[in-house]
Amino acid sequence: MLSVMEHRKVEMKQEFSKQNQQIGQILDDYKKIREELNEKTAQLEKLAGNFTSTPKIAFNAYTRSGKNYGNSQTIVFPDVLLNEGGGYDKITGMFTAPVAGLYYFSVHICQAKAKYVVAAIVHGHTTIAVTSEYESIGASCSSVMAPVKMTLGERVYVKCTHPSVMLADAQYRWPSFTGVLFSI
Structure with missing residues (x-):
């Protein structure tokens, strides 16, 4: 009986050793697969980052010249501080979307003493935001902001929606x- 048990002990050791080798091989294979998956994931994240990063598009234009505007006349801001992406045209006053996405626009206007100024942000042919200013005693300013979802090539601009006198000067009012x- 003792010899049978000794024989069984040797067989079990051999079987355990064989199973340990198989488990070791499985673990080595798992580590190799895991490393390959981590490498592929890093490559995919890098590629995805190239496709989903938002391009840098922004503009900031102003004017130092006051002017009388008629109803529906476009306000042109010829002095350009920033035009990243080239979407703003300082001749026409139009911003043309170089890529589709969600944009954010703001307009700041000033009125001459006892004169109205009314300006709107216009997307295509649709007015999306309006601001007005009037002071009987002195000059003051007003601002309006609006987000706009745009497709490639659509335009946004500023126009007067009422005959207006806009005040501007080189020192205090731009x-x-x-x-x-904002995002694509």
């Missing part, structure tokens, strides 16, 4: 039009 791509 009416401005600003926009930035």
